[in-house]
Amino acid sequence: MHGAAGAPQATATVIRYREGWGMLAGALLVCGFVGSFGYFLVNPDDAVRGGGSFVPWLVVIVFGPLALLFLALALFFVSVPQRLHVDERGLWHRMRKDANFIAWAELSGLRGQEPQPKRKDDPDSEPVPGALVFDPVDAGFAERHAGLLDRRAPEGCHRMLLRRGVVRRIVRAVSDRRPDLLR
Known part of the structure; x- marks a missing residue:
């Protein structure tokens, strides 16, 4: 459903953020x-x-x-501001001129991941970035939404890197529309 025809509904929650x-x-x-x-x-x-x-x-x-x-x-x-719309059909992400639509039917779950620093007691630990983590229904999710997902993520982890405040706003908007998807 990449670049699906249509637009977000007028009642969609809009989350604006800037990167860089x-x-x-x-x-x-x-x-x-x-x-x-x-x-x-x-x-x-x-x-x-x-x-x-x-x-x-x-x-x-x-x-x-x-x-x-x-x-x-x-x-x-x-x-350049980036916008993410949350409505009854799914997530609409607009970055510059690219648009990406993630339908709720493509997801079995969604969660916000808070950023965490390296653990001091473990020298081999890695810092955890802030992200929106998707649990897709099928294996083709990563191919359809490759522009949104982090390429450095471990195999099987489908995440979109964002700042902590943006992740919290998205999770709050999803909880208003589809609380059954939150993990």
């Missing part, structure tokens, strides 16, 4: 790092040690445009 905040923080950090070299080009007397200004020029010329492109890309990702 970590990317924006990284872009600002890289721009600040390159900007510090640019500062030493403008004010060479403030440099810690003397010498030529070859390294600051090289950093500003090579990494400056890359840092600005990274910042522009991060601003683009943060500026």
